[in-house]
Amino acid sequence: MHSVVLVMDYDPDFIGGAQTAFVQQAHAFLDAGVKVSVIIPPGRECAENIRALGGNVRLLSPTVTIPGLRFPVVRNTAAVRAILRAEFAAAECDAVIVHSEFGLAAASAAVALERGIPLLQVVHTFFWRAQPTPRFVAAAAERGYHWLTGVPIPQIELAANPLSSALRRMTLALALVADGVLSPSAHQAALLRRAGAQRVHVVSNAMRHTVVPSVPRDSTFGARPLRLVWIGRCSPEKRLEIAVDAVLALTRELGPNRVMLDIVGSGPTIARVLREELDRSSIRAHGHLAWPEAQEVLWQADALVLTSVGFDNQPMVALEAFRLGKPIVVSDPVIAGEFGRAAILAPTIDAVGLCSALHKLVVEPERLRDAAAASASAAEEASPARHVERISAIVRAFRAQRAVE
Numbered sequence: 001m002h003s004v005v006l007v008m009d010y011d012p013d014f015i016g017g018a019q020t021a022f023v024q025q026a027h028a029f030l031d032a033g034v035k036v037s038v039i040i041p042p043g044r045e046c047a048e049n050i051r052a053l054g055g056n057v058r059l060l061s062p063t064v065t066i067p068g069l070r071f072p073v074v075r076n077t078a079a080v081r082a083i084l085r086a087e088f089a090a091a092e093c094d095a096v097i098v099h100s101e102f103g104l105a106a107a108s109a110a111v112a113l114e115r116g117i118p119l120l121q122v123v124h125t126f127f128w129r130a131q132p133t134p135r136f137v138a139a140a141a142e143r144g145y146h147w148l149t150g151v152p153i154p155q156i157e158l159a160a161n162p163l164s165s166a167l168r169r170m171t172l173a174l175a176l177v178a179d180g181v182l183s184p185s186a187h188q189a190a191l192l193r194r195a196g197a198q199r200v201h202v203v204s205n206a207m208r209h210t211v212v213p214s215v216p217r218d219s220t221f222g223a224r225p226l227r228l229v230w231i232g233r234c235s236p237e238k239r240l241e242i243a244v245d246a247v248l249a250l251t252r253e254l255g256p257n258r259v260m261l262d263i264v265g266s267g268p269t270i271a272r273v274l275r276e277e278l279d280r281s282s283i284r285a286h287g288h289l290a291w292p293e294a295q296e297v298l299w300q301a302d303a304l305v306l307t308s309v310g311f312d313n314q315p316m317v318a319l320e321a322f323r324l325g326k327p328i329v330v331s332d333p334v335i336a337g338e339f340g341r342a343a344i345l346a347p348t349i350d351a352v353g354l355c356s357a358l359h360k361l362v363v364e365p366e367r368l369r370d371a372a373a374a375s376a377s378a379a380e381e382a383s384p385a386r387h388v389e390r391i392s393a394i395v396r397a398f399r400a401q402r403a404v405e
Contacts, residue, residue, distance in 0.1 A: 001094040001392045003035040005087065007108040009100035011070045012043030016233070018124040019046070020316040021184070021205040022099045025122075026050050028206040028384035037091040039084070039108065041072035058087055060104060076107040076150050084111040095120060095395045097182075101174040106149035109177050118398050120391070121178040126188050126195075127311050128159075128167035129237055138162035145170050151177060158195060172197060180394055184314035187334045201394055206387035207319040207379070225260045225282075226362050228329070229301040231294055231317045234267030239307040241273045242331060244283060245351035250358050251282040258362055262286060262301065264294045295320070302368055303361070304328045306335060309349045314338065322379035327371030329357055341374035 006029075008022050023046060029036045036055040040046065047057045060083065062072030074080060084107055088096065096112040097120045098105035105121070112119040141163060142153050151173045158168040175181045175197040182203045183189035189200045230243045240263065247261040259282055263274075266288040274285050286297065298304065304321040306312070309332045318328050318335075322342060329344045330336045331354060336345035344367065346353040361368050380386070 001034050001395060003037070003091050003093045004029055005037045005039065005091050005093045005096045005108075007039045007096065007098045007100075007105055009041070009072070009074060009102040009104045011072055012040045012046035014070050017316045018099055021122070021124060023049060024206045024208060024316070024384075025097070025387065026055055027053060027208050028387045030055055031208070031384050032388040034388065035091065037087060037093065039087060039104070041074060041104070056091070058083075073102070073148065074104040074107070075148050076103045076110065080104070080107045081111050084108055085115070088112070088115060088117060093117060095391075097122060097391075098174070098178075099124065101171045102145075103148045105174060106151050109174060110150070113177070118180070118395050119178045120180045120182055120394070121174055122182045122184075123171060123175060123188065123192060123313070124184075125313050126168055126171055126191050127313065128164050128171070129311065130161055130163035130167060132161060133163040135162040138166040142166050142169070145173075149173075154196065156195060168195075179398055182391070185338050187338065188313045201390070203390045203394075204382045204387065205314055205316060205319060206384045207316070207323055207382040208384055225257050226358065227260050227262070227301045228303055228305050228358070229262045229264065229298050230305045230307070231264040231298065232315075234265050234270040234273070236269055237308055237311045239309065239331070240269055242307040242351045242354055243305050244273050246354035246358060247282055249351060249355045250362070253355075253359065254362065256281055259358060260284070261305070262297050264289050264297055295324075298326065299324055301326060303344070303371075305354075306330045306332070307354065308332060310334070319379070319382045322375040322382070325372055325375055327368065327375050329354070329361070339378050342371055342378040344368075344371050
């Protein structure tokens with residue numbers, strides 16, 4: 001490919017998996033010599049990041065920003081589509097890749113299909129989870145989505161919770177329009193196909209080669225505590241309390257100075273999990289850190305801990321861990337299956353199971369070393385060159401098929 005347009009509805013400066021994957025994909029294409037044009041809501045940090053590498057950035061002001069959610073709403077209107085036509089024409093793009101399913105992505109899809117440009121949708125999550133809500137709230141959300149995007153919503157039940165099901169239908173709605181759907185994980189791809197999505201391709205997110213932090217690392221595991229790090233948004237679905245409870249239980253079992261958990265992140269559950277009476281001798285909470293600082297904490301750790309179950313697609317922080325030669329300890333057997341020997345699976349999804357897995361790492365450190373050795377191949381799956389190669393092949397195959405139809 002010579003040129004690609006990347007589109008995202010989300011606040012580009014909010015630290016989340018979709019935003020990280022979006023920027024990493026832009027970097028991957030730019031590193032490969034592909035011209036990149038990015039269309040996003042206003043986000044100074046993201047825009048400067050991509051422009052610094054030679055990418056073109058067009059910022060579209062939202063119609064409104066939903067307070068509390070940091071969600072910029074761009075409606076699919078004739079005026080927005082006119083802007084996109086001009087941007088796509090100027091870019092002379094070979095493909096349009098959308099990383100969301102709302103108004104800006106829908107407008108981009110309409111213009112791409114109108115102009116015969118291959119349209120790919122990256123699905124960052126098909127595992128939306130909402131608080132229990134009445135069915136009429138979900139129906140209202142779907143009406144709002146249709147007003148925002150103009151995209152018809154398929155009538156299929158995708159979750160027991162009406163609002164969760166509605167949110168997943170919104171993702172599916174755009175997937176049914178796209179020429180190709182990119183899923184970073186095989187387990188999510190299977191769910192998308194089961195829901196009716198066609199031409200679903202498993203393509204790992206990209207992660208650029210990491211610059212190893214300059215801070216020296218003490219690698220003498222055994223003569224010091226097992227160092228673990230938990231990085232993410234402190235929200236219910238991430239289950240931070242499982243990691244905290246497991247480390248506290250292991251400390252009670254083995255005594256002090258045998259395990260240390262660093263927590264990097266902020267969010268609604270942090271205050272409840274790190275209650276005042278908690279024994280902090282084996283737990284350090286850093287709060288939100290800029291990524292270079294978070295990376296240094298990860299560099300000092302022996303392993304990354306992931307405690308979500310049934311929620312994550314392909315956690316970007318896991319790819320970063322693999323780039324630094326770190327294995328991951330996971331509660332979710334599906335995620336463990338995605339990463340093979342680089343993942344150490346807890347026997348059960350609760351704190352007892354995680355404590356058991358961590359105990360084995362303390363007394364049998366060779367388990368950790370074996371998993372760390374396997375992280376190199378897991379990192380290679382996320383190499384920028386492989387990412388660009390896979391997407392380029394998908395676009396070429398689609399164009400070849402279209403030529404004979």
